Amino acid sequence: MKMFLLRSSALALVASMAGGAFADEEVTAWRLFVSDHGQAVVTVLDAVNGNVIDTFDIDGPASLYRSDSGETVFAVQGSAGAVTAISTGIAFDDHGDHADIDVSQPGLTGLVVTGERPSHFVENRGQYAAFFDGEGLARVFTETDALAGASELREVDSGAPHHGAVIPFDTSDIVSIPHPEDPSNAPVGVRILDRDGNQIGDDYECVGMHGEAVSGNLVAIGGCADGILIVRSSGGEPVIEPLTFTDRLPQGRVSTLIGGRGLQYFLGNFDASTVSIIEADAEEPFRLVELPTRRVHFAVDNVRARFAYVFTEDGQLHQLDIISGDIAQSVRVTGPYSMDGHWSDPRPRVAVAGDSVFVTDPLEGKLHVIDAASFEVTGEIEIEGVPFNIVSVGGTGIVHGDHDHDHDHDHDHDHDHDHDHDHDHDDHDHHDDHHDDDDHDHDH
Numbered sequence: 001m002k003m004f005l006l007r008s009s010a011l012a013l014v015a016s017m018a019g020g021a022f023a024d025e026e027v028t029a030w031r032l033f034v035s036d037h038g039q040a041v042v043t044v045l046d047a048v049n050g051n052v053i054d055t056f057d058i059d060g061p062a063s064l065y066r067s068d069s070g071e072t073v074f075a076v077q078g079s080a081g082a083v084t085a086i087s088t089g090i091a092f093d094d095h096g097d098h099a100d101i102d103v104s105q106p107g108l109t110g111l112v113v114t115g116e117r118p119s120h121f122v123e124n125r126g127q128y129a130a131f132f133d134g135e136g137l138a139r140v141f142t143e144t145d146a147l148a149g150a151s152e153l154r155e156v157d158s159g160a161p162h163h164g165a166v167i168p169f170d171t172s173d174i175v176s177i178p179h180p181e182d183p184s185n186a187p188v189g190v191r192i193l194d195r196d197g198n199q200i201g202d203d204y205e206c207v208g209m210h211g212e213a214v215s216g217n218l219v220a221i222g223g224c225a226d227g228i229l230i231v232r233s234s235g236g237e238p239v240i241e242p243l244t245f246t247d248r249l250p251q252g253r254v255s256t257l258i259g260g261r262g263l264q265y266f267l268g269n270f271d272a273s274t275v276s277i278i279e280a281d282a283e284e285p286f287r288l289v290e291l292p293t294r295r296v297h298f299a300v301d302n303v304r305a306r307f308a309y310v311f312t313e314d315g316q317l318h319q320l321d322i323i324s325g326d327i328a329q330s331v332r333v334t335g336p337y338s339m340d341g342h343w344s345d346p347r348p349r350v351a352v353a354g355d356s357v358f359v360t361d362p363l364e365g366k367l368h369v370i371d372a373a374s375f376e377v378t379g380e381i382e383i384e385g386v387p388f389n390i391v392s393v394g395g396t397g398i399v400h401g402d403h404d405h406d407h408d409h410d411h412d413h414d415h416d417h418d419h420d421h422d423h424d425h426d427d428h429d430h431h432d433d434h435h436d437d438d439d440h441d442h443d444h
Contacts, residue, residue, distance in 0.1 A: 030353040030394030037346040037386040047353040070393035085111040101397025110149025120165035127168035138166030215259030262305025329375040353392035
C-alpha cells in the first residue's frame with residue numbers, strides 16, 4: 001500500500017525540553033480521511049508516513065466535512081440517508097501561549113443522523129446543521145453531542161422538500177426558501193426563523209440560492225443571479241445584505257463557496273474556467289482568476305493563509321495567491337480528468353496537511369503528495385478502491401511529560417488492517433453524495 005515515506009523533517013516529533021522521560025514534547029500530527037466513490041467506507045491515513053490507521057464501514061458512499069476544531073469528521077451519505085460522526089483522535093486545548101495536543105485512535109462516535117437525502121452540511125457558531133432534501137428539514141446538533149454519540153437533535157423546517165440549506169446562527173436560523181411553484185427548482189431566497197419557527201423580518205431574495213461558507217465572523221450565501229448574500233452579526237442576530245456583481249464583471253454565478261482561514265475571504269466558482277476571490281468589505285469585492293482549463297476542485301490552505309489551490313481538468317494543481325490574485329505556481333499531478341461526461345464521475349479532490357498538499361487520483365487508486373513550498377510532487381500513496389473525497393485534520397501542540405498519549409505517527413507500524421468488509425449493497429445513485437457541477441458541488 002505504502003510506496004514512500006513523506007518527508008519527515010517538517011512533520012517530525014521534536015523534543016522541546018531535554019529533561020528526560022518527564023519532559024514536554026512538541027508534537028505534530030496530521031491525519032487524512034478519505035471516502036470511496038462507490039463503497040461505503042472511510043479510510044484514515046497518517047499523513048506523516050502514509051500508513052493506514054483504520055478503516056470505517058458506514059452506510060453509503062460519502063462526502064466528508066471536518067469540524068472547525070478538527071476533532072470530528074462527518075460523512076454525509078445522501079443515497080443511504082445518513083450522516084455519521086467520526087472522532088478524528090486529534091484534539092487541541094488552547095492555553096494562549098501554547099496549545100496542548102491529545103492524539104488517540106480515531107473511531108465512530110455512535111452518532112448517526114438519519115433522514116431522506118442529506119445534502120448540505122453547515123457548521124456555524126458551534127452548531128451543525130444537516131439538511132435533508134427529501135424532507136425539507138435540517139437536524140441541528142453540537143460537536144459535544146456528536147463526540148458523545150448523543151442523539152438530542154433540534155429540527156428546523158424549511159416548509160417543503162427541496163435542495164436547500166439551514167445555517168444556524170446563535171438563537172435563530174437562516175433557512176432557504178423553496179421555489180413556490182416547483183420545489184424541485186433551486187431555492188428563491190432565505191429567511192430568518194427564531195427557535196420556535198417564527199419568521200423574523202422580511203425574506204431576502206436570492207433566486208438560484210446554492211452554496212454557503214463561513215470565514216471568520218462572516219457567512220456567505222451563494223447562487224443568487226446577481227451576486228451573493230453576506231451575513232453579519234449584530235448583537236448575536238444575523239443581518240443579511242446583498243453583495244451584488246459590478247457592471248465590469250462578465251456573466252457568471254457563484255454557487256460553490258469555501259471560506260478562508262487566517263485571512264477573511266471567500267473562494268468561489270464563477271464560470272467553468274474561472275474562480276472568484278470575494279472580500280466583502282473591499283472596494284472591488286469580486287476578483288476573478290482565469291484558469292488554463294476548466295476547474296475540477298479547489299481548497300484553501302489553513303496553514304499558509306495567503307494561498308489556496310485549484311485543480312484543473314488538465315491534471316494540474318495551481319497555487320493561488322489570494323493577496324495578489326495570481327496563480328503563483330503550477331504542477332502537473334495526474335492525467336487529464338475531463339469535466340465532460342456525468343457530473344458525478346469520480347474526479348480529484350484536494351486537501352492540505354501541514355507542509356503537504358494531497359490530491360486524490362480516483363482512477364489510479366492513489367493520493368499524490370505535493371510539497372507546499374517547492375510545489376513539486378514528492379510521492380504517492382496507493383489506496384484501495386476509488387479514493388475520492390478527502391479532508392485533513394491536525395497540527396502541532398505540546399504533550400506534557402506526565403501524560404501517555406498514543407502517537408501513531410511516531411511508529412512505523414503496518415496499519416494495513418485486513419478487515420473483512422463484506423459490503424452487501426446495491427449500486428448507489430451518487431446524485432446526493434458527489435456534487436461536481438455548479439449546482440451540486442458540496443465539497444467544502
